[in-house]
Amino acid sequence: MIPAGKILKKHAVRPRRRFSQSFLKDDNVARKIVGAADLRGQDVVLEIGSGHGILTRLMAPRVKNLLAVEIDPQLVAVLEEETGSRDNVLILEADILKLDLATLLAGHGGERKKIVGNIPYGISTEILFRLLTHRRLIASAVLMVQKELAERLTAAPGTKAYGIPTVLLTMYARIGHLFDVPPPCFHPRPRVVSSVISLTFRERPLVELSDENHFFRLVKAAFAQRRKTIANNLRAAPELGCKQEDLEEMLEKCGLNGRIRAEMLTVETLGRLSNELTTARRGAPSSGEEGKGEGRQSEEGADKESALEGTGNGGHGIVTDMLLEFPDR
Numbered sequence: 001m002i003p004a005g006k007i008l009k010k011h012a013v014r015p016r017r018r019f020s021q022s023f024l025k026d027d028n029v030a031r032k033i034v035g036a037a038d039l040r041g042q043d044v045v046l047e048i049g050s051g052h053g054i055l056t057r058l059m060a061p062r063v064k065n066l067l068a069v070e071i072d073p074q075l076v077a078v079l080e081e082e083t084g085s086r087d088n089v090l091i092l093e094a095d096i097l098k099l100d101l102a103t104l105l106a107g108h109g110g111e112r113k114k115i116v117g118n119i120p121y122g123i124s125t126e127i128l129f130r131l132l133t134h135r136r137l138i139a140s141a142v143l144m145v146q147k148e149l150a151e152r153l154t155a156a157p158g159t160k161a162y163g164i165p166t167v168l169l170t171m172y173a174r175i176g177h178l179f180d181v182p183p184p185c186f187h188p189r190p191r192v193v194s195s196v197i198s199l200t201f202r203e204r205p206l207v208e209l210s211d212e213n214h215f216f217r218l219v220k221a222a223f224a225q226r227r228k229t230i231a232n233n234l235r236a237a238p239e240l241g242c243k244q245e246d247l248e249e250m251l252e253k254c255g256l257n258g259r260i261r262a263e264m265l266t267v268e269t270l271g272r273l274s275n276e277l278t279t280a281r282r283g284a285p286s287s288g289e290e291g292k293g294e295g296r297q298s299e300e301g302a303d304k305e306s307a308l309e310g311t312g313n314g315g316h317g318i319v320t321d322m323l324l325e326f327p328d329r
């Protein structure tokens with residue numbers, strides 16, 4: 001196989017900044033990424049941002065099908081030339097944020113797909129949230145992101161890096177910060193260090209949530225102003241629908257002092273708090289008697305995934321919509 005660096009030269013590819021193009025040119029790092037993805041012959045892999053195909057070429061011989069998504073037509077042409085002869089590779093010229101992922105991931109056999117990619121850094125968080133939205137169709141993901149984002153996703157409560165992306169993704173996935181990749185491994189060199197992360201979606205969320213939408217809104221509200229207390233942040237969020245007089249009590253029930261800041265709370269605590277507030281909002285008896293509350297039946301009946309995916313917004317769902325407004329993403 002010709003080295004990655006040579007492919008770029010051979011095709012005279014000029015990196016385009018608007019697509020966050022920074023091509024991996026180190027074949028050892030590429031092998032390490034593919035190794036981390038733990039690919040099997042029966043796997044169907046979705047590669048995001050295939051570029052000139054350094055990962056694509058390595059993965060194609062190892063898997064059943066490879067769906068390679070790339071937005072830039074000049075690179076699609078390169079991919080077609082370099083990997084197009086393999087009939088298990090499907091090259092899709094598309095924007096990963098606009099693609100109908102539900103249909104794509106549900107097709108090509110029933111198994112959950114593996115996701116791999118050295119993804120465009122400008123839209124990494126959006127991509128992660130789209131994967132979260134479609135997590136039931138995904139087994140795992142191995143992705144190259146900015147080191148800063150990798151640190152944020154794996155941050156512990158009480159640290160500055162701990163925030164909305166940490167909480168929402170940790171609720172549904174185990175996240176590993178696998179290894180770092182320095183700028184000289186890329187062309188052009190990025191200004192930041194990169195990291196390869198892994199995401200394995202849990203069978204069940206860390207806490208069984210009675211209303212996922214509420215949880216997302218709560219997390220967003222709780223971190224809205226990081227220096228404010230949780231009580232003040234939640235008070236400023238009428239969309240949570242919790243009565244002011246209930247708030248202190250609910251916080252106490254979760255063993256929380258209202259003067260604490262959201263960044264001190266674990267993912268589990270935020271999940272439990274959302275459940276308490278949801279129950280209170282419905283005017284139902286809390287925790288122990290869960291399930292008897294008014295309105296619970298109908299809401300429970302709704303497909304949980306629909307809460308995430310939403311409709312009429314290109315299938316991006318509430319998480320992505322919310323994310324676009326996040327100050328600290």
Ligand code: SAH
Nearest residue numbers: 019022023024049050051071095096118120
């Ligand atoms: N995987 C390659 C390229 C990484 S650079 C490598 O490791 O060398 C990121 C790639 O994502 C680029 O090829 C870029 O064109 C592509 N890309 C950028 N935005 C995209 C989008 N919205 N949808 C799909 N691909 C995108």
